[in-house]
Amino acid sequence: MLERIKKLNLLEKARELVRKPVFLIGTGLLFLLLFSAAGYGVWTTQQPPPQPIQFNHSVHVGLGVQCLYCHPGAWRQASAGLPTSGKCWGCHQQMANTKPEQQKLVEYVNSSEPIPWVPVFIQPDFVYFNHRPHIAGGVNCETCHGEISRLTVAEPIAGQNMGWCLDCHRTTAGDDEEKLIRLTDCSTCHR
Ligand code: HEC
Ligand code: HEC
Ligand code: HEC
Ligand code: HEC
Ligand code: HEC
Structure with missing residues (x-):
């Protein structure tokens, strides 16, 4: 009571x-x-993180440099990879490098310190993503990364969650039952 x-x-x-x-x-x-x-x-x-060098995509892509020249991993392995100062220097050693951002590159090359690029597109550790099957399957970089060729540094895109992956995998599979099972199986992306 x-x-x-x-x-x-x-x-x-x-x-x-x-x-x-x-x-x-x-x-x-x-x-x-x-x-x-x-x-x-x-x-x-959705803001781009600060980068050690304000690398300009639009300038370089505008010169005709291919995405895969700087991110060659994308068509052969899981990760696309980011260029080392050596790759930049291949071109820039023949240049005056008078701009402040180019001066930073010169400093990294002279000190042999790796350029600490900050990741932009990143999935949690429990997600397995692999570039290779996507490039082999004819998906463009821009479909997932946006119009990088118009940007300076890469900018993150919101909403790239499990639903985003699954939506495209369902569309990709279409009427192919076997493919649908393979592309939506939990263990395909969580191993
Ligand atoms: C294929 C050759 C090539 C490669 C590889 C390359 N660059 Fe360049 N870069 C150029 C050319 C050409 C220019 C334009 C000329 C100029 O601005 O002096 C340029 C311009 C720049 C600029 C000035 C851009 C602006 O805003 O005007 C920076 C900074 C720069 N590069 C940094 C880098 C870095 C860092 C890397 C490596 C990740 C790199 N470049 C790789 C050729 C290259
Ligand atoms: C199907 C979508 C998709 C396509 C197509 C795609 N990417 Fe990616 N990319 C991702 C995802 C998701 C991540 C994050 C991966 C992670 O954190 O495990 C990523 C990460 C990256 C990274 C940073 C980490 C790394 O892998 O080195 C670079 C650079 C990159 N992509 C470049 C490219 C380029 C260049 C192309 C085209 C040749 C491309 N991507 C095509 C989805 C895609
Ligand atoms: C000359 C070299 C060069 C070329 C060409 C180039 N990139 Fe990059 N990319 C870089 C550098 C350096 C970074 C790291 C700085 C940044 O995040 O913007 C980067 C970052 C990225 C990232 C973010 C990586 C991360 O950490 O998540 C993506 C995605 C990407 N590039 C896609 C592309 C695509 C798509 C193209 C072609 C349209 C392209 N890149 C062309 C040098 C290059
Ligand atoms: C824009 C479309 C698209 C998006 C977005 C996408 N994928 Fe895919 N994915 C594909 C295509 C196309 C294939 C190749 C299918 C085939 O084998 O024919 C594929 C294949 C794969 C494979 C290999 C499957 C196998 O055969 O074992 C993995 C793993 C994968 N994707 C993971 C992911 C993850 C994780 C994400 C989200 C972070 C994602 N994908 C987002 C289109 C996409
Ligand atoms: C095509 C790739 C793909 C497939 C297939 C997939 N997932 Fe995911 N999953 C992801 C990605 C990417 C994330 C991380 C982003 C997010 O949280 O949405 C995720 C996140 C998760 C999370 C964590 C959610 C959170 O809020 O942190 C769980 C739990 C999960 N998945 C379970 C499953 C189960 C169960 C299945 C099978 C029915 C499955 N996933 C199939 C890509 C996939």
Whole structure:
């Protein structure tokens, strides 16, 4: 009996609390905070991270340099790979390199320090992704990475989650039952 009264009292107190304007404003603020935090999270994940050198994709792709020249892993292995300073130097040693960003490249080459490029497109460790079957299957870089050729440094794209992978895999499989099973099997992407 005493327990019940205590419970009722608590309930009544809770009800009173909910009715209080301070509580309402408080929860309102909390919601606002949570929402703006989530919004900020989305915003920050869509910003390109700072890179050691503001490498300019549009300049280099505009010169006719192929994506695979700098990211040759994409058609033979899981990871596409990022160019070392040696690959940059192949061209830049014949140049004046007077621009500030080119000066940074010269410093990395002279110090033999690797250029610490910051990853942009990244899946969690429990996801298995491999570039090779995608390039072999005729999927363009731009389909997944956006119009890199118009950008300076690469920019992340939101929403590349499990649903994104599965949607394209279902479309790819079409009516091919065997392919559908293979491309949507959990162990295809989680091993
Ligand atoms: C195929 C040859 C080639 C390769 C490889 C190459 N570059 Fe360049 N790069 C050029 C040319 C040509 C220019 C334009 C001439 C100029 O700006 O002086 C240029 C311009 C630049 C610029 C100035 C861009 C601007 O905003 O005007 C930077 C910085 C640069 N390269 C850095 C790099 C880095 C870092 C790498 C390696 C990841 C690299 N380059 C690889 C040929 C190359
Ligand atoms: C089917 C979608 C898809 C296509 C097509 C694709 N990529 Fe990727 N790429 C990804 C995903 C997903 C990641 C993140 C992989 C991870 O974190 O395991 C990634 C990562 C990368 C990275 C950074 C990590 C690494 O693998 O070295 C580079 C560079 C890259 N891609 C370049 C390319 C280029 C160049 C092409 C075209 C030749 C291409 N990608 C085609 C989805 C794709
Ligand atoms: C001259 C060399 C060069 C060429 C050509 C080039 N890239 Fe890159 N790429 C880089 C460098 C250096 C970075 C690291 C800086 C950055 O993230 O932008 C990079 C980063 C990337 C990333 C992000 C990698 C990550 O860390 O997640 C993608 C995706 C990518 N490139 C795709 C492409 C595609 C698609 C093309 C062709 C349209 C291309 N690149 C052409 C040098 C190059
Ligand atoms: C734009 C379309 C597209 C997207 C997005 C995509 N894939 Fe694929 N994926 C393909 C195609 C096409 C193949 C090759 C299918 C075949 O074997 O004919 C493939 C094959 C694969 C394979 C090899 C399957 C095998 O045969 O064993 C793996 C692993 C894979 N994808 C993982 C992923 C993951 C993980 C993601 C998301 C991060 C992803 N894919 C996003 C189109 C896509
Ligand atoms: C085509 C590739 C692909 C297939 C097939 C796939 N997944 Fe995923 N899965 C992903 C990717 C990419 C992520 C990470 C991004 C995300 O969280 O959505 C993920 C994330 C997850 C997560 C973590 C979710 C989270 O919120 O962190 C679980 C659990 C999961 N997958 C289970 C499964 C199960 C069970 C299956 C089979 C029914 C499956 N997956 C099939 C690509 C795949």
